[in-house]
């Protein structure tokens with residue numbers, strides 16, 4: 001897995017946004033899988049700017065979200081539906097028919113997971129998957145121990161993840177379960193960009209890159225992916241040993 005280290009968050013976000021923009025220009029109907037959270041805000045800001053000032057179009061692009069909390073209505077302020085609309089989909093010219101976010105209120109969540117996998121297949125598979133990383137190494141909501149051959153499914157969130165995300169919820173109670181794209185779903189993407197910023201991610205980044213490839217460190221799976229690149233700022237790269245090119 002290659003790593004690119006940038007001086008700061010803004011430089012990292014601009015470079016990652018360039019990868020998405022280039023792909024979108026080259027292949028207008030490209031299929032993207034996207035994360036929520038703090039890390040990708042800079043990319044979304046930059047892509048929105050490119051849409052407004054440079055005419056970057058997403059009219060034919062297909063978007064799949066990595067995950068959604070189970071039990072949250074699409075209009076719940078902490079849902080990933082709302083996050084994505086507010087930060088990206090409603091600020092560009094995305095076609096709502098080509099935007100997919102797992103339905104956290106599906107009556108049959110297992111069927112919703114199958115529907116999601118089928119929609120990805122129908123779109124021709126993911127071209128570019130953008131990921132953040134949890135402090136425990138999770139990608140999407142695939143917590144430590146997630147099988148590398150897992151597909152989109154319902155998962156239990158770890159206590160540490162619920163704690164990190166608690167402030168988005170009333171009484172600091174984050175949902176206990178979520179729907180997430182699986183490890184194999186992510187691995188099948190033609191290219192993967194994993195972004196990490198800040199010293200609080202440095203330990204997870206170093207473990208993912210330098211320790212054994214293991215289901216106990218989900219992001220380590222990407223080491224055997226043919227086209228996965230880490231985009232790091234210097235703080236997130238600060239626990240890495242030598243041998244990581246800038």
Ligand code: F6R
Nearest residue numbers: 035036037038039132133134140
């Ligand atoms: C969110 C997601 C998570 C986050 C990760 C990092 O859709 O899939 O894996 O990418 O928890 O979150 P931030 O960027 O908030 O540190």
